[in-house]
Each structure stands twice: as C-alpha cells, then as structure tokens.
Amino acid sequence: MAKLKIQKVCENCSKVFDAQRTTTRYCSHKCNSVHYKLKARDSKINKANADTIKVVNKPIEDIKTKEFLSVSQTAKLIGCSRQAIYKMINSGRLKASIIMVKKTIIKRSDIELMLEQAITEKQPRMYL
Ligand SMILES: [Zn+2]
Structure with missing residues (x-):
C-alpha cells in the first residue's frame, strides 16, 4: 500500500512539506519544539500581563472597601x-x-x- 502523502504548511516556518498524517502540524521535530516553546513563552507573557493588571487594579479594589x-x-x-x-x-x-x-x-x-x-x-x- 502506497504511503499517504499530504501536503501541509508548517505552522512554525511556513514551509510546505509532505505529511504522513493529516494531524501533523510541523515539517520537523525542530519546528515542533520551537513552536511549542514560543507558545509556552506567550502564555507566560500573558500570565505576567494579567498579574500586572491585577496589581494596577488592586488599589481601586482597596478603595472600594x-x-x-x-x-x-x-x-x-x-x-x-x-x-x-x-x-x-x-x-x-x-x-x-x-x-x-x-x-x-x-x-x-x-x-x-x-x-x-x-x-x-x-x-x-x-x-x-
Ligand atoms: Zn518547519
């Protein structure tokens, strides 16, 4: 049975590559881990931003009481x-x-x- 060939675009480097499965999102293991790290960093930044907003709003919360x-x-x-x-x-x-x-x-x-x-x-x- 011939191997299934699916053309996909790598979500990290935007290179077109032949995927073995429809669920494959990256051209290589490297791209996979790079993108994963970026996402982890983004969520860290988002969390930091959320914490900042909390700190900024806290005085108002204190005033309210x-x-x-x-x-x-x-x-x-x-x-x-x-x-x-x-x-x-x-x-x-x-x-x-x-x-x-x-x-x-x-x-x-x-x-x-x-x-x-x-x-x-x-x-x-x-x-x-
Ligand atoms: Zn890639």
Missing part, C-alpha cells in the same frame, strides 16, 4: 484629577475634613451624596 478616603483615593475612585476634587471641596459640593495639614479625608458616603445631588440637580448646566 474603605469608609474614609484621601483626596487622591477619591480622585482615583471617581476617575478625575485631585485638582477637581479640591475644587469640589472648595465649592462646598463635597464635604471633607481637614484633620491636619495636608491631610484631607473624605467620607465615602459624602462622595455618594454629592453624586446623588449632581444627578438630581434640576437644571443641568452645560460645560463647554
């Missing part, structure tokens, strides 16, 4: 600049306690209160 926040934490939570938070405090829209020099704390419930008031404002202003 806190009752008292600093100005920077509040800024991070709402997603605006610290200057914007100071403006809100100075204009009286956001309640804050200055417990010592350069230490302003904001109660989480006051942030929620401010947000609610902003929503129920009867005449929404346009900022252009």
Whole structure:
C-alpha cells in the first residue's frame, strides 16, 4: 500500500512539506519544539500581563472597601484629577475634613451624596 502523502504548511516556518498524517502540524521535530516553546513563552507573557493588571487594579479594589478616603483615593475612585476634587471641596459640593495639614479625608458616603445631588440637580448646566 502506497504511503499517504499530504501536503501541509508548517505552522512554525511556513514551509510546505509532505505529511504522513493529516494531524501533523510541523515539517520537523525542530519546528515542533520551537513552536511549542514560543507558545509556552506567550502564555507566560500573558500570565505576567494579567498579574500586572491585577496589581494596577488592586488599589481601586482597596478603595472600594474603605469608609474614609484621601483626596487622591477619591480622585482615583471617581476617575478625575485631585485638582477637581479640591475644587469640589472648595465649592462646598463635597464635604471633607481637614484633620491636619495636608491631610484631607473624605467620607465615602459624602462622595455618594454629592453624586446623588449632581444627578438630581434640576437644571443641568452645560460645560463647554
Ligand atoms: Zn518547519
């Protein structure tokens, strides 16, 4: 019985080769192991990236559970600049306690209160 000849393209080097089986994906054992290593490296990189995202998001997760926040934490939570938070405090829209020099704390419930008031404002202003 004649050997089955299947033309396939190597998934690693893109060379056309004669495969003995339809499931063969590489022209040689070398290509097979090279590609396998690359895939292993890719998954390592993906895992590292996922870990980085976790580390980056962790502070926000911590903030979410806190009752008292600093100005920077509040800024991070709402997603605006610290200057914007100071403006809100100075204009009286956001309640804050200055417990010592350069230490302003904001109660989480006051942030929620401010947000609610902003929503129920009867005449929404346009900022252009
Ligand atoms: Zn190959």
